[in-house]
Amino acid sequence: MEEPEAGCRGGAEAVLNLKPNSSISIAYHSLFGPHDDLILLELDEKLLPDILHNRVTVRGKPDEEAVLCTQSKTYALKFVGTSNSVFLIPPSNRSELNLNSDEGNGTVDDKPVVAPVIKVAPGNMEIVEVAPRIDKLKLLLSENPYRPEEEVEMEEKKDKEGLFRWDDLVNRVQASDEELMTGLRALSAVEIDGYWRIVDEKYMDIVLSMLLHNSVLNGWSLNALRENEVVGVLVADEFPCRIALHCLEMYGSKMDEDMGEDCLWKLDEKRVCLHFARGVLRGEKRKMESFMEEWMQKIPAGMQASFDMLEGEVLIERVGVETWVHAFSISSLPSNPAERFSVLFRERSKWEWKDLQPYIRNLRVPGLSSEGLLLKYTRKTQPTLDAEPVFSAR
Secondary structure (H helix, E strand, O other): OEOOOOOOEOOHHHHHOOOOOOOOEEEEOOOOOOOOOOOOEEOOHHHHHHHHOOOOEEEOOOOOOOEEEOOOOEEEEEEEEEEEEEEEOOOOOHHHOOOOOOOOOOEEOOEEEEEEEOEEEEEEEEEEEEOOEOHHHHHHHHOOOEOOOHHHHHHHOOOOOOOEOHHHHHHHOEOOHHHHHHHHHHOOOEEEOOEEEOEOHHHHHHHHHHHHHHHHHHOOOOOOEEHHHHHHHHHHOOOOHHHHHHHHHHHEEEOOHHHOOOOEEEEOHHHHHHHHHHHHHOOOOEEHHHHHHHHHHHOOOOOOOOHHHHOOOEEEEEEOOEEEEEEOOHHHOOOOHHHHHHHHHHHOOEEEHHHHHHHHOOOOEOOEOHHHHHHHHEEEEOOOOOOOOEEEEO
């Protein structure tokens, strides 16, 4: 590479405007150096509009691998080295560049055009779509679940340490905004006074029980609960308004969005039944008969519970002639595939497909199918063609 000659002109435009089978001289720019703040990024064309219109963010703490997030997806950033020399040539002042289109020798004012190289890039960053790293969200919100005694404590305590606003979560969780909101919904998180919280499970049990109790006292239909009436009664029972509404959001669904604030809600049979099953099994194994008997007693009148509702929530264990069940919820498992399978095989060394499938169904790894995940993390054995396949750790 030559040293720059006095009066030589050129830049990125000169290179871009080169005609086929022509060449241009290059030289060191006066500011040539490592320029570690300049990094090449290779993009899929569909992502270019997001980059050009500043609709992407890079997220991650100093001790984490950075990810690039669009509004809806997360991408890992990977540096890929190259053995070829990649020259970075800055643009020149267009007013100084006046290529003579009639001459093929690439001259400007009879002086040779020289492209000044400001950096030699050793490689570039590539982006690969990845699953959002959402496990940290549950860890953060689980540190300080919302409890009823907090109302008085918070009035006396101005310090909000350990609580997280939306922007706090954006800065800590490596996920796109849409993926982050999906993660909050999956955790049944609620925004209280500007902070996203998980509500204490035992407290929500009390709120739901009071809703069901009032439905009997007031003759409410669980398929047509009027929002203002339900919230008003729960507030009169000294539950915060936001928690009363959150109870409807957790265990029901709106029937008519066009009715404004006083809309109708229908309690979801599966979500309500699952709530009571978790309460019965909390922290212990139960004989199947005993569990089913107590569970059925807790189910609200008019609802029908079936054991199929508990897929991905409980495991069955047969000991001799007895059948036992215990809680093992998919919501407690990590979203990272390697960690998920590690936990699964600590729970059981061998899994039949009908038992394993509910616990891996929600795993999403871009570019890798469910079959690919099984091949990567498990060994499959099948004694006979008509036998159920069994999976163990690879």
